[in-house]
Amino acid sequence: MKRNRHPYLFTPGPAPVPPEVLLEMARPVIHHRTPHFAAVLDSVRQQLQPLFGTRQEVILLASSGTGAMEAVVANLLSPDEHAVYVDGGKFGERWGQLIRAHGATAHQVRVEWGRSVRAEQVEDALTANPQAKAVFVQASETSTGALHPIAEIGEVTRRHDVILVVDGITSVGVFEQKMDVWGVDALVTGSQKALMLPPGLAMVALSERALAQASKCRGRRFYFDLLRELKSQRDEHTTAYTPAVSLVFGLHKALELIHAETLPRVFARLLLMAEATRAAAQALGLEILPENPAPGLTAILAPKNIDSGQIVRYMRDELGVWVQGGQDRMKGRLIRIGHMGHLSPFDMLTAVSALEIALGRVGYAFECGAGVAAVQRRISQGI
Numbered sequence: 268m269k270r271n272r273h274p275y276l277f278t279p280g281p282a283p284v285p286p287e288v289l290l291e292m293a294r295p296v297i298h299h300r301t302p303h304f305a306a307v308l309d310s311v312r313q314q315l316q317p318l319f320g321t322r323q324e325v326i327l328l329a330s331s332g333t334g335a336m337e338a339v340v341a342n343l344l345s346p347d348e349h350a351v352y353v354d355g356g357k358f359g360e361r362w363g364q365l366i367r368a369h370g371a372t373a374h375q376v377r378v379e380w381g382r383s384v385r386a387e388q389v390e391d392a393l394t395a396n397p398q399a400k401a402v403f404v405q406a407s408e409t410s411t412g413a414l415h416p417i418a419e420i421g422e423v424t425r426r427h428d429v430i431l432v433v434d435g436i437t438s439v440g441v442f443e444q445k446m447d448v449w450g451v452d453a454l455v456t457g458s459q460k461a462l463m464l465p466p467g468l469a470m471v472a473l474s475e476r477a478l479a480q481a482s483k484c485r486g487r488r489f490y491f492d493l494l495r496e497l498k499s500q501r502d503e504h505t506t507a508y509t510p511a512v513s514l515v516f517g518l519h520k521a522l523e524l525i526h527a528e529t530l531p532r533v534f535a536r537l538l539l540m541a542e543a544t545r546a547a548a549q550a551l552g553l554e555i556l557p558e559n560p561a562p563g564l565t566a567i568l569a570p571k572n573i574d575s576g577q578i579v580r581y582m583r584d585e586l587g588v589w590v591q592g593g594q595d596r597m598k599g600r601l602i603r604i605g606h607m608g609h610l611s612p613f614d615m616l617t618a619v620s621a622l623e624i625a626l627g628r629v630g631y632a633f634e635c636g637a638g639v640a641a642v643q644r645r646i647s648q649g650i
């Protein structure tokens with residue numbers, strides 16, 4: 268952040284936090300077994316429901332997103348049970364690791380990085396493994412920028428009468444979720460992506476079917492006992508253990524901002540930023556990785572024979588513009604630009620302009636300004 272007074276944060280998590288939310292979190296910490304905290308907790312849990320597309324209770328946890336992923340595994344799968352998971356990237360792979368860590372058997376549906384799973388692939392896996400109790404998938408696979416078709420997978424899991432667990436960490440608050448309509452049984456998210464908060468809070472909603480399965484589940488859990496949390500948060504208006512009080516205050520403010528903008532406008536703004544960034548990539552002669560791109564981030568393939576790490580580091584260290592490279596097998600090959608958090612379409616001019624400067628620096632030949640012009644064109648077309 269050499270030349271800037273603040274880093275321009277375009278990482279797809281953590282995402283920039285609005286000043287109003289930062290201020291809210293600077294309030295004195297209060298005790299959590301109080302009517303004041305209870306009112307805030309009730310309010311945020313209720314205001315999260317439209318983001319999840321559910322009328323079910325949303326449960327708050329003090330953890331990063333992975334904690335919520337682990338919580339649903341521990342509450343929905345018993346140690347000797349089987350599950351199918353979609354592995355199309357780093358986070359899909361994590362479902363497999365979590366399922367195995369809890370002593371259950373994980374059947375992988377392998378998806379090439381950048382591709383979206385087809386509902387038939389999930390169906391085939393369930394037919395091949397009729398003992399499977401659940402399917403685990405990402406709505407948006409942040410390591411590749413790809414969307415997975417949750418509504419179609421929901422039809423398959425309903426037909427096979429298995430639980431559908433969705434990681435919505437870069438989907439909830441990014442594009443419309445219809446948890447109840449799609450037949451999603453567990454939907455999880457975290458605070459540091461679209462919810463415009465620092466890391467440290469996670470949220471889970473469970474369907475009636477998932478709640479029934481949780482009450483029979485023999486999976487080991489203590490802190491992450493979701494039925495206990497639900498009882499505490501719904502009936503006693505407080506959390507079972509000490510909550511992340513300041514983050515819950517921040518969430519209250521962030522949800523106020525989101526609902527004031529209105530969800531359809533939030534979704535349209537994010538989509539516009541994604542489309543502008545995709546147009547910029549194309550104008551610069553670059554390809555994006557996903558066949559079916561998610562709106563929360565844009566995953567651009569680095570030019571051939573150029574290490575994306577060089578580009579990402581130059582942007583960060585020399586320009587103060589933070590984007591993310593690729594993970595694992597995409598290390599050195601991807602430039603991931605986030606659209607989530609306290610960002611607006613004009614901010615994409617900054618991101619793309621810095622990308623162009625870095626591309627020039629690493630010796631890539633392109634028409635200078637072509638990416639920025641593409642962003643401007645997309646912005647001027649409006650929402």
Ligand SMILES: *Cc1c(COP(=O)(O)O)cnc(C)c1O
Pocket residue numbers: 280331332333334358405407408409434435436437457466
């Ligand atoms: C960021 C992310 C996670 C991991 O969340 P943590 O908060 O780092 O634990 C999981 N899944 C997806 C899709 C993500 O984008």
